[in-house]
Amino acid sequence: MVGCVEQTPFMRAFVRMATDSWNQGWHERNGGNLSYRIPEDEIDSILGQIEYGEWKPLGITAPNVAGEFFLITAAGSYFRNIADDISRCAGIIQIDGSGASYRQCWGFAGGGHPTSELPTHIMNHEVKKLATCGANRVIHHAHPANIVALTFVLPLTSEAFTHKLWQMISECAMVFPEGVGVLSWGVPGSMQLAENSAELMKRVNAVVWAHHGLFCAGNTFDEAFGLMHTIEKAASILVKVLSMVGCGGQFRQTITDANLHSLADAYNLELADFA
Ligand code: 13P
Ligand code: ZN
Secondary structure: OOOOHHHOHHHHHHHHHHHHHHHOOOOOOOOOEEEEEEOHHHHHOOHHHOOOOOOEEOOOOOHHHOOOEEEEEEOOOOHHHHOOOHHHHEEEEEEOOOOOEEEEEEEOOOOOOEOOOHHHHHHHHHHHHHHOOOOOOEEEEEOOHHHHHHOOOOOOOHHHHHHHHHHHOHHHHHHOOOOOEEEOOOOOOOHHHHHHHHHHHOOOOEEEEOOOEEEEEEOOHHHHHHHHHHHHHHHHHHHHHHHHHOOOOOOOOOOOHHHHHHHHHHHOOOOOOOO
């Protein structure tokens, strides 16, 4: 039945997340991409409408996600259009039994194909599936302006970004106690960025790409969206503060390391060793 795939709960949740992200201003033009590892029962519900294309090389090998299906945005598609045209702006792919190739199964209408960041999405799913015993399902990449702005003035280290973001809002240490990873500039869509991101994703759920954007992982759409939102909100506060005091300037007061340790005690947080 035409339109049936589009009406499944996972497809509607994907569209809602894309629309919410677009409304945040994180996705100029075709900026950003989104992927969801589809559970077996959800893929079973649409198997009758799947049409398998040819196998194509992924460029990386991801054996932990061999055989899995992913809903993923199309290269060059605009988040602005996802709600109105999901079968053109996204599609479903399956990974082969070795984890080295994929085939298109649904969507990508008009001759499209998966995002240019497919290697990073699949490598991130590869490590997050293992790290979370299968719980992680969502990888989201966006270009939020404030976190990108900070990559011009903060040292490009996990320690500097994590510590400064934790200092901006008390919730930050609770939402990402493991901190954020940071990578220096790399060629978008490259295998190098995919491999370096996945290495960091083994221990964090968010990786900053200098002068480009942010990747976030989550077990659910809410978690992935919430993490992106929290980091960008904290980054926006830091940008405001730095605009007032200057980059070398002193904050009159802040959340101190002692405060962070009190938070960790009160909420049983395993804070990364940056405070
Ligand atoms: P795609 O249009 O290929 O998804 O690329 C957008 C992007 O943000 C690349 O980093
Ligand atoms: Zn990007």
